[in-house]
Amino acid sequence: MPxxxxxxxxxxxxxxxxxxxxxRLGRGWPAGPxxxxxxxxxxxxxxxxxxxxxxxxxxxxSRTLHSAVPQLPGRGGGTEKLARAVGPCPEPVxxxxxxxxxxxxxxxxxxxxxxxxxxxxxxxxxxxxxxxxPDRLVASSRLPLLRPGRVRPLYxxxxxxxxxxxxxxxxxxxxxxxxxxxxxxxLAWTLAAARPDLTVPLTADPGQxxxxxxxxxxxxxxxxRDGERPKLPGGRRxxxxxxxxxxxxxxxxxxxxxxxxxxxGRLSPVPPGAWDYEVDGVRVLERWFTARADGTxxxxxxxxxxxxxxxxxxxxxxxxxxxxxxLLAELRPxxxxxxxxxxxxxxxxxxxxxxxVPDAARRPASVLDHQEEGPEGQFTLL
Numbered sequence: 001m002p003x004x005x006x007x008x009x010x011x012x013x014x015x016x017x018x019x020x021x022x023x024r025l026g027r028g029w030p031a032g033p034x035x036x037x038x039x040x041x042x043x044x045x046x047x048x049x050x051x052x053x054x055x056x057x058x059x060x061x062s063r064t065l066h067s068a069v070p071q072l073p074g075r076g077g078g079t080e081k082l083a084r085a086v087g088p089c090p091e092p093v094x095x096x097x098x099x100x101x102x103x104x105x106x107x108x109x110x111x112x113x114x115x116x117x118x119x120x121x122x123x124x125x126x127x128x129x130x131x132x133x134p135d136r137l138v139a140s141s142r143l144p145l146l147r148p149g150r151v152r153p154l155y156x157x158x159x160x161x162x163x164x165x166x167x168x169x170x171x172x173x174x175x176x177x178x179x180x181x182x183x184x185x186x187l188a189w190t191l192a193a194a195r196p197d198l199t200v201p202l203t204a205d206p207g208q209x210x211x212x213x214x215x216x217x218x219x220x221x222x223x224x225r226d227g228e229r230p231k232l233p234g235g236r237r238x239x240x241x242x243x244x245x246x247x248x249x250x251x252x253x254x255x256x257x258x259x260x261x262x263x264x265g266r267l268s269p270v271p272p273g274a275w276d277y278e279v280d281g282v283r284v285l286e287r288w289f290t291a292r293a294d295g296t297x298x299x300x301x302x303x304x305x306x307x308x309x310x311x312x313x314x315x316x317x318x319x320x321x322x323x324x325x326x327l328l329a330e331l332r333p334x335x336x337x338x339x340x341x342x343x344x345x346x347x348x349x350x351x352x353x354x355x356x357v358p359d360a361a362r363r364p365a366s367v368l369d370h371q372e373e374g375p376e377g378q379f380t381l382l
C-alpha cells in the first residue's frame with residue numbers, strides 16, 4: 001500500500017459502507033485443506049454416540065449438541081439438533097482460510113459459532129469479498145474465514161446487483177472523470193490506492209484513474225484466481241524437480257538456487273519474491289505449508305483425521321500459489337510508488353451529498369426471495 005499522508009482522502013468504511021465481522025468457527029475440525037478428510041470427520045462424528053459425540057463436537061457456549069439453529073442460506077445441511085444428526089456430510093465448499101490459502105468448509109450452521117448468514121446470502125459467482133487484514137487488503141471470490149478484519153462484499157445482493165458503495169459515488173466520479181466507472185473498477189482502484197490507515201485517495205485525473213484501475217485489476221485477477229490461470233513466462237515457471245515424499249514435514253528455501261525443498265522433494269524455480277511475500281508479518285508459503293503439514297492435532301480428535309499422504313492436488317495448488325505470489329511481488333514496486341494527484345476529497349464528496357452515507361447503506365439489504373429452513377425443519381420467518 002502507498003504510504004500514509006494526512007490529507008482529506010475518504011475512508012474505505014465510507015466508500016464501501018456495509019461490512020460484516022468475519023466468521024467464527026469455534027472449532028477447527030469443520031475446515032481443512034482436504035475435502036475428503038472433512039467427510040471422514042463428519043462420518044466419525046455421526047457414528048459416535050452420547051458423551052463421545054459431545055466430546056468430538058468440542059462444544060462452546062454458542063454450539064452444543066442441542067443447539068437449535070437454522071440452515072445456512074443456500075445450503076442443504078440438516079436442521080435437526082446435532083444430538084440426532086445422521087446422514088452424509090454436507091458437500092464441503094471452498095473458503096479463504098488464510099491470506100491466499102483456499103481450503104474447504106463443511107457448510108453446516110450447527111458446526112459454526114458465528115456463520116454470518118448475511119454473507120452466505122450474497123455469496124455467488126458474481127461476488128468479491130474485500131477483507132481488511134492488519135497490513136493490507138485481500139480480495140477473494142471465496143467466503144473468507146480470515147480474522148480479525150472486517151469483510152466488505154462488493155455487492156449487497158446476489159447476482160452482482162446493488163453495489164456496496166456510497167450512494168451516488170460512481171455518478172460523481174463519472175462527472176469528474178468523463179467516464180463511468182464500474183463497481184469492479186472502484187474495487188480495483190481501491191486495491192491499487194488504499195493506504196495502511198484504510199483511507200482511499202480518489203482522483204479526478206482520467207489518465208491516472210485508468211492507470212490505477214489497470215494496476216488494480218491485475219491485482220484483483222491474481223487474488224481471485226477464478227478465471228484464466230496465471231502463468232509465469234517459459235523458463236520461469238516452477239516445476240517439480242524431485243518428487244515430494246509421502247508426507248513432507250519440513251520446508252526449506254534455497255535462495256541461491258531458487259529452490260523450495262519439502263523434505264527431499266524439490267520445486268524450482270521459485271523466485272525470491274514469492275518466498276518473501278508476507279501478509280501480517282508471516283510468509284504466505286510457510287503458513288500455507290504449515291496448514292497441511294502440521295501434525296499437532298490431539299489424537300482422538302476429529303482434527304487429527306487427515307490424509308496419510310500428500311495429495312497431488314496440493315502440489316498443483318502450491319505451484320499455482322508460487323506463481324501468484326511471484327507475479328504479485330513484481331507489482332509491489334508499482335503499488336508502493338503509486339501516488340494520487342488531482343484528488344477527489346472527502347470534503348468534496350460531502351459537498352456533493354455523497355457523504356455521509358445513509359444508515360441503511362451500512363446495514364445488509366433484504367435479499368430473502370425464498371423461505372429458509374429454520375431449526376427442526378421449521379421455515380424461518382423474516
